[in-house]
Amino acid sequence: MSDDHFAFLTPEWAEALEAAANASDAFVDAVQGVELIIEQEVAVDGLAPVRYALAFAGGRLRVHWGGVADPDVVFAQSRDTAERINRGELNAQQAFVLGKLRVSGDLERLLAAREAFSRLEGAFAVIRAHTTY
Numbered sequence: 001m002s003d004d005h006f007a008f009l010t011p012e013w014a015e016a017l018e019a020a021a022n023a024s025d026a027f028v029d030a031v032q033g034v035e036l037i038i039e040q041e042v043a044v045d046g047l048a049p050v051r052y053a054l055a056f057a058g059g060r061l062r063v064h065w066g067g068v069a070d071p072d073v074v075f076a077q078s079r080d081t082a083e084r085i086n087r088g089e090l091n092a093q094q095a096f097v098l099g100k101l102r103v104s105g106d107l108e109r110l111l112a113a114r115e116a117f118s119r120l121e122g123a124f125a126v127i128r129a130h131t132t133y
Contacts (some may be wrong), residue, residue: 008083008133009042009050014063016127017054021061024123031116032059036109039071042082049076056116073105083133088125 006013021027034056042050051067075092077085081100084090095101103110110117 003130005130005132006127008086008131009044009052009079011065013127013131014052014065016130017124018061018063020126021120021123024119024126027061027116027119027123028059030119031056031061034113034116036073036113036116037068037071038110039067039074040082041067041074041076043076043078045079050079054120056113061120071105073103073107073110076102076104086124086128086131087133088128091121 004016006016036056037053038056039051039053044050053064053068053071055062055064055068077095077100081090081095085092085095085101090098090100092101096103
């Protein structure tokens, strides 16, 4: 990755997530056969929530800025929680247990894709150093 920096929760940041995931052989191998759309909803004080969807299909990840009409699973959290997860200070399971992450939708499908989801974390770690908050 170059010296580019991306502001957290912007379309450019979302594009960088997609590129990082699809450049990871471990992620691409783990996502084979996974069909799942996870929408992230991030509450931002005084503004409309930020939405983006992570769509796993065809052995790739697509990030849809603004979300999608019918996600399989929705993760809802505050900006602070989203930042902590993105920085690697907290993972989604910890945030859920602490009541900082609400999860709705088809949890069975989410659990079936846990290997791909865990590999996604590693791929996203690549852009942490390039994210500004």
